[in-house]
Amino acid sequence: MDEQHQGREERERERTAPGTAPAVRPLDGFTIGVTAARRAEELGALLERRGGQVLHAPALRIVPLPDDTELLAVTRALIDDAPDVVVATTAIGFRGWVEAAEGWGLGEALLHRLAGVELLARGPKVRGAIRAAGLTEKWSPASESMAEVLDRLLEEGVEGRRIALQLHGEPLPGFVEALRAGGAEVVGVPVYRWMPPEDLGPVDRLLDATLAGGLDAVTFTSAPAAASLLRRAEERGIRDALLAALRTEVLPVCVGPVTALPLEAEDVATLQPERFRLGPLVQLLCRELPGRVRTLPVAGRRLEIRGHAVVVDGVLRPVPPAGMALLRALARRPGWVVPRAELLRALPGAGRDEHAVETAMARLRVALGAPKLIQTVVKRGYRLALDPHADTDKYDGEDAQVRRVAPGC
Incomplete structure (x- = not known):
């Protein structure tokens, strides 16, 4: 057994040792x-492996390539009249183009044509797809x-x-315009087409969760998906509310700057990994979300308030939505009494x-596993039992809320 595998097993045993709480x-x-x-499954698995609860709502669907008559027409035109340069932008798109051509009986003719032109690959994945097709790129x-x-x-x-430029659903600001301004003839190759999802239910549930405070972050891996979500919010009359949530409470994370364009056009600050890949995107979330939570010294314990759970002295405590709403209301002014009427307004769907x-409140105390964290003040309300030595100015009022800082600030 190699050292890396053995170390992984030892860490797993430590997390599951009898009598010890699993590591958060x-x-x-x-x-x-x-x-x-x-x-989406790959991204969801990466998030869940690190403890995240995933709400999947595909904002787009991809039209199967063999059904795309526009791609067929462009493919025939390029076979008949060879381009000087072909720019391949994505591996899935390039593979799909070749497979679609094979389905139309044009695969051999397309590969023969591509073998005789200057073939540029945007990155290593599409370079691999080019070589798998028996071709060689000139530069990447x-x-x-x-x-x-x-x-x-x-x-x-x-x-x-x-x-010939392989289009892949993402906007390419200024790219085509610059080539045409330089005197080139640009032929777009629409390798797949983005369309709205057939079932809008998941998208609507994601929008509702965003507005209701049920999401901590939302991820985007393509600009069309971001634009599609905004468009659906517009159709439902909640676009302004969605933008307000993305500017404040909900963290929008994009795989790269091109993906972020539709959001940043609406003055929504986004976070992006340095490398435009799913792994770095997940790593970014693993750093950012825990770093934005509120941590309070309460009744001799360390209380960390997360999205739908609380960490008490390093132990994760799931809390129902009503309890989280009450806890957040108390945490806005830790140590101060919050009247019952104000807490009632904070409850979702309360009468x-x-x-x-x-x-x-009783259920919240049970969920926290430490009833003394919250004190009852007779005939007045409830308060968080903030430690006497805590700096109350530091935790008092709305200024204590975690705020997002735009990239580069």
Whole structure:
């Protein structure tokens, strides 16, 4: 058994040793929305492995390539009239193009044509797809950036050249315009087409959860998915409310700057990993979400308030939604008495009966496993038992709320 595998087993035994609480994982207690249409299972598994609760709502669907008549027409045109350059942008798109051509009986003709042109690959994944098809790329940028591809083409000179560009649903701001301004003829190759999902139920549930405070973060892996979510919110009349939530309470995380464009056009600050991959995106969430929670010294214990759970002295305590609503209301002014009427307003779907507060508070105390964390003040309300030595100014009022800082600030 290798050392890495043995160490992994030892850590697992430590987490599950009798009489000890499992170690709190980075995303335990957080709910994260996933809008991806493809690779959603992979992203969801990465998040769940680190403790996250995933709400999957594919904001788009991909039209199968063999059904796309526009791609068929472009493929025939490129076979009949060879381009000078072909820019391949995604592995799934390039593979799908070749497979679709084979289905139309044009596979051999397309590969023969591509073998005789200058073939550029945006990154290592599409480079692998090109080589798997028996072809060889001429060049691929180390940065995996379309901006670097554009710079190379313009440096070579594009006047009078015919350039086929694999489109993949993402906006390519200025790319086509710059090539045409340089005198190139640009032929777009629409390898797959983004369409709204057939079932809007999951998207609506994600939107409702975002507005109700049921999400801590929402992830985007394509610009069309972000635009589609905004469009659905517009159709439901909740676009402004969604944007307000994404600017404040809910953390929007995008796989890269191009994906973030529809959100940033609406003045929504997003977070992005340094490397535009799912793994780094998950690592970013693992750093950011725990770093944004409120941690309070209460009744001699360390209380960490997460999205749908609380960590008490390093032990994860799941809390029902009503209890979390009460706890957040108390934590806005830790140590101060919060009247029952104010707590009643904080309860989701609460009516006018203050006994609902008492019932939810009793369940909250049980969930926390330490009843003394919350004190009852007779005829007045409830308060968090903030430690006497705590700096009350530090925790008092709305300024204590965790705020998002825009990238680069």
